[in-house]
Amino acid sequence: MGLWELYVVLLESTATSFGGLASLPLLHDALVTNAHVLSDQQLNEAIVINRSTPGPVGFYVVSIGYFVAGLPGALVGWLAIVTPALAIIPAAHFAGRWIDHPRVKSTLQAVVIASAGLLAATSIPLGRSALTDAVAIVIAVVALAVLLFTRVGSLWIIAAAAVASTAASAAGLISVI
Amino acid sequence: MAKVFVRHGSFTFGGGAVIMLALHREALERRGWIDEDDFGLCFALARLTPGTTVLAFCAGIGLRMRGLSGAMVALLASSLPCAVMVIAATALFAFWQDNHWVQAAIHGAIAAAVALTVWGVWSIASPYLKGPTLYRALLIAATAFLLFQVVGLSPIQVILTAAVGGALFPPKATPTADGVA
Known part of the structure; x- marks a missing residue:
């Protein structure tokens, strides 16, 4: 996959999502399902890296660029994140006129909610790739409960998960190759 | 100005809302660079703008402060440092991958990533x-x-x-x- 092609794919996903992991379904579809240049495992790793470093959530796209095409790919990923943000420049000029229009609000709302539905569907293959034994399933369930019911930062959750599975491996409960 | 966006845009853990709150405190309450209307407008517009909300927000604040060049400085300052950190972390990740203990740790970490994705569904949808x-x-x-x-x-x-x-x-x-x- 050429760099330009990669940029178009990444931009398509960032420019049609409204923050967070909403860009993930498109990326999964294009790079894992269709182009086969990325694995479910790598996509999960990109999310881990994103949440273990400071900064906004969308930056896992940079890791994906790196996995697909090395350093140039990572730069392409960065460009794909930055490009849609420029849309605020023209938007600021027209602000006020349509920002409260019910149809504009309704359109955006529908897109945001639809992206949640898509993300739910995408978590199925990601889960299938990552949750390969009982220890991983327990970790994921506990992590989800902690995320839903406490305000513990995701960095600590990832760190605790890593420690837990290392301990489980040392105890011979799981075997990772 | 670049310093503020680097510090708060790139070195804050916890995602968008936390970063915007940090910028509210710094750029509005402490330095008075922008007023409450600017902040509210950028906040609303950034969420309408596709892509990462925080970056559009930073670009918007930069735009209100210094026009186009302000927008560019804010956008670069808030996105380049964390992109570099992500690249470094990804390279380390790829490098250490064959180590048995690292493998074991990654195994648990990506299980947590699945939880983060499912939680992402909830955090997008729950306001509605x-x-x-x-x-x-x-x-x-x-x-x-x-x-x-x-x-x-x-x-x-x-x-x-x-x-x-x-x-x-x-x-x-x-x-x-x-x-x-």
Whole structure:
């Protein structure tokens, strides 16, 4: 996959999502399902890296660029994140006129909610790739409960998960190759 | 100005809302660079702008302060350092991958990543899953899920369908919050 092609794919996903992991379904579809240049495992790793470093959530796209095409790919990923943000420049000029229009609000709302539905569907293959034994399933369930019911930062959750599975491996409960 | 955006845009853990709150404190309360109206406008517009909300927000604040060049400085300052950190972390990740203990740690970490993804679904949808928008939101989310999973539309087709549907069928006007525009 050429760099330009990669940029178009990444931009398509960032420019049609409204923050967070909403860009993930498109990326999964294009790079894992269709182009086969990325694995479910790598996509999960990109999310881990994103949440273990400071900064906004969308930056896992940079890791994906790196996995697909090395350093140039990572730069392409960065460009794909930055490009849609420029849309605020023209938007600021027209602000006020349509920002409260019910149809504009309704359109955006529908897109945001639809992206949640898509993300739910995408978590199925990601889960299938990552949750390969009982220890991983327990970790994921506990992590989800902690995320839903406490305000513990995701960095600590990832760190605790890593420690837990290392301990489980040392105890011979799981075997990772 | 670049310093503030580097520090708060790139070195704050916890995602968008936390970063914008940090910038509110720094740029508005402490330094008085922008006023409450600028902040509110950028906050609203950034969420309408596709892509990462925080970056659009930073670009918007930069724009209100110093025009186009301000927007560029803010955008670069808030995105380059964390991109570099992500690249470094990814390279380390790829490098250490064959180590047995690292493998074991990654195994657990990506299980947590699945939890983060599922939680992402919840954090996107939960603001709409209450009050008058509840059934509408459930309908849209379920339709999107089925169009993708069962019908086999591509994600972009699902997003476009949702956009068209949202534009054609705005919710019944609710006599709350917005009031008279």
